Amino acid sequence: MxxxxxxxxxxxxxxxxxxxxxxxxxxxxxxxxxxxxxxxxxxxxxxxxxxxxxxxxxxxxxxxxxxxxxxxxxxxxxxxxxxxxxxxxxxxxxxxxxxxxxxxxxxxxxxxxxxxxxxxKNTGIKPSVEEPTKTSKxxxxxxLQPLFKSNLESEFYQALKDVFPSYFIYPNVVLSNIFDFDMIREHLALPERDFYFKGIVDFVVFDPADNHNPKYFFEVDSHYHDNVDARRRDKLKNNIFDAANIPLHRVRADTDSLTTAHDFKVVIRKLIR
Incomplete structure (x- = not known):
């Protein structure tokens, strides 16, 4: 202590x-x-x-x-x-x-x-007279927000569970919970240092047999990643993983064949081979 x-x-x-x-x-x-x-x-x-x-x-x-x-x-x-x-x-x-x-x-x-x-507040809708004034406990x-933003992410999560049945799988893990900033900061340019405190990895696979250390890292990309801002953020995230010499596996669901957990499992196994 x-x-x-x-x-x-x-x-x-x-x-x-x-x-x-x-x-x-x-x-x-x-x-x-x-x-x-x-x-x-x-x-x-x-x-x-x-x-x-x-x-x-x-x-x-x-x-x-x-x-x-x-x-x-x-x-x-x-x-x-x-x-x-x-x-x-x-x-x-x-x-x-x-x-x-x-x-x-x-x-x-x-x-x-x-x-x-x-x-x-700016919707223009007046509250009902029957609306309670006290804050509910x-x-x-x-x-409330669902854990996954899309069915695609839900399917990918299920695929990860099937491929890594004895591992812990967490979605939306912040970079600060993955890398030690004091160790990696000197290897990052200023834009990457700033993004480090904002970036989130879609899925991280933790190994319970190895002190629960993170082992695999996955991003599920879609057409939403095609705009300029998204590409910029993706590049910054890639640069951070490159600096750590750790692969960040990106899976792009371009066709309907990649919309099931079964097909995702095939892709995941190829990536970690």
Whole structure:
């Protein structure tokens, strides 16, 4: 546990989050001590986040929330609310679209709820007189987003499960949860460094027999990747993987023959051969 206190003193939050993931088995064996460390972590992080730049804070807040949601660490309700609010404000300085995406992860922040309903303010539709004025303690079903953006992604996920039955498969994994930024940053140009904190990989396959390290990386491309902005983002993502000398497998569903999990399995096996 001393390692966490040392990293807190040095404000090395990416390293703290990485250690939280890699040392999970030993931390669970010392639950009381780990809970005390988590109390210090949330206090120090909130103090740190209130003083740092939005580009750094936004990503760290997102990772903190992800770790708590996945039960990697403890977080009080009050601290989660504060971290969600800090993250919302940081993302709003950078991008409205990214702020909305982060808001969808938030469960405690009123700012997140307001951001998600904001587009409805300009619709010209008057609220019903019977509309409740109190905030429900339950999630609004019409606010929820499905895990996959398309049937294509759902089919590809099923294909990955069939090809890698003993592995863990996660969609939409942020680059900051894949690469150690301090290790890779010197190999990246400025545009790649900036994109590192924004980029997401469609599917990552983790090996539970190898300390749950990421092993395979896949992007499911479509005609939406043909516009200029999408090609630019794809190139930046490719450059980051090239710098790490790790293949990023891209699967392009150009024809109807690549719209079933069975056909995807054939393609996946060829790529990893």
């Amino acid at each position: 001393e390692r966490f206190y040392s990293l807190m003193a040095e404000k090395r939050w990416p390293d703290i989050f990485k250690l939280t993931r890699t040392e999970q088995s030993s931390l669970k064996h010392s639950e009381v001590e780990w809970a005390n460390v988590c109390i210090h972590l949330e206090t120090e992080f909130i103090r740190f986040a209130n003083e740092e730049l939005a580009v750094l804070v936004s990503t760290l807040c997102r990772e903190y929330i992800l770790l708590h949601s996945a039960s990697y660490l403890y977080l009080s309700g009050d601290a989660r609310t504060k971290i969600e609010n800090i993250g919302i404000e940081a993302y709003q300085e950078l991008s409205h679209k990214e702020a909305v995406a982060f808001a969808r992860m938030c469960t405690h922040s009123n700012k997140a709820a307001e951001l998600l309903v904001e587009p409805q 339950f999630s609004r079903v019409d606010w």
